[in-house]
Structure formats: C-alpha cells, structure tokens
Amino acid sequence: KAGVTQTPRYLIKTRGQQVTLSCSPISGHRSVSWYQQTPGQGLQFLFEYFSETQRNKGNFPGRFSGRQFSNSRSEMNVSTLELGDSALYLCASSLARQGADEQYFGPGTRLTVT
C-alpha cells in the first residue's frame, strides 16, 4: 500500500505571496492532519480534516487554511507569506478516529520564504 505523499517536496516563495501544498493520504484513510515543524517551535498542529470537514484546528492565524476533497486528498494554503512561515509542513493520515488511530506521516514539504 502506498504511503502518504506530499507535493511539492521543496518550495521557495517570496514574502507576500501565497502557496498551496498538497497531500494524498493512504488509500482508505479518511482523516488528514497538517503540522508545521520549525526548529524554534517544534511540531505544531495546524488542522485536521475528516470527510471534507474541518474537525479540529490549532492556534494559527487565518492566513493558514485547508480543505479536503471527496477522495480524501487535502490541500493547505498559506496566504500573504511571512518569513516566519518557513518550515517543514507535514501531512498525516489516519483511518478515522483522531484520538487512538495512529497517524502516518508523509515526507513533508520544505517551504522557504525569502
């Protein structure tokens, strides 16, 4: 079974631009979560989608948004990029329950904002 895939793997953007990251979950997984990883803040939860609905949200500004499609694929969008948005963005999928089901992570998208 194929793992979680994320595209693109690397991205360089300029401050003020917007960016869209894509995540394809493991086949059969209906939950997709997004995380931001930085050296200073560590791994922080962005949001979780289940059956095309945002089920949970972390403490990030409204510039960070996401969506999930009927095939469970998910996209994350960041508008008006800031230098501090430079990070590794990780996507994870799980079967259903956010609590007990383990999450399987993709390799991440490394975003650099200049």
Add this chain to the structure above:
Amino acid sequence: AQSVTQLGSHVSVSEGALVLLRCNYSSSVPPYLFWYVQYPNQGLQLLLKYTTGATLVKGINGFEAEFKKSETSFHLTKPSAHMSDAAEYFCAASTDKLIFGTGTRLQVFP
C-alpha cells in the same frame, strides 16, 4: 490543556548501551500516547503507541515504552543501542488532537 514534556533535548549513548528517553504528559484525561522517530529529511515514523490495556508496549526496532499513570510518564527504552538508532524522537499525546513534545535527539557513539 494537554501538554507533553520531553526531558533532555539531546541524549548520547555508546553503541550497545541502554537507551532511555523520558516523556511526561499533562492531561485532564489519560490520553493516547505515541512515540515517533524522525530521520533527517524525512517524515515521522511511528515506533509504538499506547491506547488501553497492557501498560508495557513493544514497538519496532526493539523499542518499548511503559505507561505509568501515577507518574504521568511514558518513557521509551531500548536495551542495546545501535548506530542506526541515531535520530530525533518525539513523544506525543492525543485526546482530540495530537500534541508533540519538543523532541530528543539521540546520538549513538561507536
């Protein structure tokens, strides 16, 4: 509010020595607990998890962890370190969302 504390941002051991990575959680209800490993330039890989039942959990690559409710701890151990164990390890707790500790970088010396 739920939080996870990992004691020691860096741990160094010799090959063949015991590995002990510490994790404490704070939660109003006992959460589900996980240990993940991250190798350079890769995503996170699940080592093991505790949901209910037996408090000693065995995972991949010879790692195990023990859930101790009275101490709110979930420490990760491996009897004998291998060079390939060098990586960053994250403890995580989940009730409605997954909250990670700050990570412990494990170095293994020959």
